[in-house]
Amino acid sequence: MYAEFYTAILTGTPHRELEAFLGRPVQVLDRLGVEKGGKDLVAEAKGKEVCLLTAGDPLTATTHTDLLVRAHAAGVPVRIVHGSSIYAAAPGLLGLQHYKFGRTTTLVRPEANWSPTSPFDALAENHARGLHTLVLLDIKADEGYFMTANEGLRLLLELAQRTGNPWFDAGTQVGVVARAGSDGGVRRTGPVEAMARQDFGPPLHCLVVPGPLQVVEQEAWDLLR
Amino acid sequence: MYAEFYTAILTGTPHRELEAFLGRPVQVLDRLGVEKGGKDLVAEAKGKEVCLLTAGDPLTATTHTDLLVRAHAAGVPVRIVHGSSIYAAAPGLLGLQHYKFGRTTTLVRPEANWSPTSPFDALAENHARGLHTLVLLDIKADEGYFMTANEGLRLLLELAQRTGNPWFDAGTQVGVVARAGSDGGVRRTGPVEAMARQDFGPPLHCLVVPGPLQVVEQEAWDLLR
Numbered sequence: 001m002y003a004e005f006y007t008a009i010l011t012g013t014p015h016r017e018l019e020a021f022l023g024r025p026v027q028v029l030d031r032l033g034v035e036k037g038g039k040d041l042v043a044e045a046k047g048k049e050v051c052l053l054t055a056g057d058p059l060t061a062t063t064h065t066d067l068l069v070r071a072h073a074a075g076v077p078v079r080i081v082h083g084s085s086i087y088a089a090a091p092g093l094l095g096l097q098h099y100k101f102g103r104t105t106t107l108v109r110p111e112a113n114w115s116p117t118s119p120f121d122a123l124a125e126n127h128a129r130g131l132h133t134l135v136l137l138d139i140k141a142d143e144g145y146f147m148t149a150n151e152g153l154r155l156l157l158e159l160a161q162r163t164g165n166p167w168f169d170a171g172t173q174v175g176v177v178a179r180a181g182s183d184g185g186v187r188r189t190g191p192v193e194a195m196a197r198q199d200f201g202p203p204l205h206c207l208v209v210p211g212p213l214q215v216v217e218q219e220a221w222d223l224l225r
Numbered sequence: 226m227y228a229e230f231y232t233a234i235l236t237g238t239p240h241r242e243l244e245a246f247l248g249r250p251v252q253v254l255d256r257l258g259v260e261k262g263g264k265d266l267v268a269e270a271k272g273k274e275v276c277l278l279t280a281g282d283p284l285t286a287t288t289h290t291d292l293l294v295r296a297h298a299a300g301v302p303v304r305i306v307h308g309s310s311i312y313a314a315a316p317g318l319l320g321l322q323h324y325k326f327g328r329t330t331t332l333v334r335p336e337a338n339w340s341p342t343s344p345f346d347a348l349a350e351n352h353a354r355g356l357h358t359l360v361l362l363d364i365k366a367d368e369g370y371f372m373t374a375n376e377g378l379r380l381l382l383e384l385a386q387r388t389g390n391p392w393f394d395a396g397t398q399v400g401v402v403a404r405a406g407s408d409g410g411v412r413r414t415g416p417v418e419a420m421a422r423q424d425f426g427p428p429l430h431c432l433v434v435p436g437p438l439q440v441v442e443q444e445a446w447d448l449l450r
Contacts, residue, residue: 056313057309057310057313057314057317058317059314059316059317059318059320060313060316060317060323062322062441064317065317065320065322065441065442065445066441068320068445069320069441069444069445069448072448073448080317080318082309082313082314082317082405082406083309084282084307084308084309084310084313085282085309085310085312085313087310087312087313087323088281088282088285088307088309088310088312088313089282089284089307091284091285092282092283092284092285092289092290092305092307093284093305095284095290095293095294097287097290098285098312098329099328099329099330099331099347099361100328101328101329102327102328103324103325103326103327103356104323104324104326105324106324122324125354129350131328136324180307181307216287216290216291216294217290219294220290220293220294223294223297223298
């Protein structure tokens with residue numbers, strides 16, 4: 001039985017607890033352990049049952065879809081056990097309606113000579129159409145790097161300036177969800193400037209930039225101030 | 226302990242099995258049992274722990290968000306236990322990337338003198354921007370009505386004509402997911418005309434109308450033909 005925690009992590013469920021709960025050893029694989037060209041899980045699954053545990057819904061990452069495709073191509077049957085996902089959890093935790101979300105975007109950590117503005121495109125498009133945006137934050141598990149909501153909010157402010165989107169400023173209402181689904185989870189709403197100064201605790205964090213709110217959405221939003 | 230199955234149903238998990246699994250009686254509530262003006266779950270929760278079971282992630286329906294808001298307003302603490310949701314499951318089952326989905330739309334059963342074209346708007350918008358669309362299908366649990374993928378596909382063809390969207394026709398590739406997450410679940414891809422003639426079995430069904438596919442998406446899509 002294997003697990004991978006480089007596409008997402010299970011907050012509040014350390015490896016040891018996972019093994020204790022399952023009553024068997026769980027080998028944690030890195031990217032090369034799962035992806036094509038690395039350890040061949042599909043070949044191993046030809047001889048016996050192989051289980052790969054992931055955080056969130058198992059098919060939200062390309063790497064898992066690719067694994068599924070390779071298994072099908074090799075004639076290895078695959079059973080998918082769905083899990084709760086940030087795509088469904090974050091909107092709901094903030095009281096927002098899922099059908100009012102445009103496409104999701106992911107912020108990546110700017111490097112010395114590389115800081116793409118493209119992650120803001122989805123925000124701008126969704127804003128123009130009165131839709132909410134789920135903003136996922138960069139994960140580099142191998143480096144132990146998980147972008148915080150604070151970094152993400154400051155980066156959004158910078159990208160808004162560089163892309164000429166003045167509607168997104170320090171006063172813009174945003175929602176933050178931290179450690180969704182765990183007991184110590186946090187969900188809070190407020191203006192960018194105030195939110196960027198708050199401490200939301202350990203990862204994973206994500207952001208939501210809402211469009212115009214309906215009555216019920218506004219009520220929920222205000223309660224989470 | 227209560228449950229509601231009018232916003233969604235638990236395929237393959239009858240009421241009796243649910244009670245057997247939980248080892249306690251579960252009272253199924255209808256819309257009036259959950260919503261404002263009906264049975265007051267919030268008032269009951271002031272005196273004791275009250276549990277409301279739902280299918281899918283508990284906060285994807287407005288009715289649950291409203292319940293959350295009323296509980297907060299009454300000072301009743303609420304613990305949310307997330308669940309797997311069609312919003313995350315359907316895209317993944319078809320091998321599509323979540324960040325390439327535009328807003329979701331829901332088809333409603335046309336009535337004698339009422340057949341809105343608005344559900345097609347999201348499709349047209351997403352198509353214009355090269356995004357995928359998750360199409361949910363009408364549920365009228367009290368009438369035992371669950372729109373099938375077949376009805377949905379025929380309705381989409383009609384709406385495409387009425388809204389002047391000839392790009393959506395009998396040959397358009399679509400994906401169908403039925404009973405996502407249950408052992409007898411079905412996921413299939415193909416052109417509208419051929420798909421509308423297939424039998425996908427009992428509800429719930431949903432549809433996906435994809436935009437342009439990436440390499441890995443195309444590989445997965447073709448495998449599910």
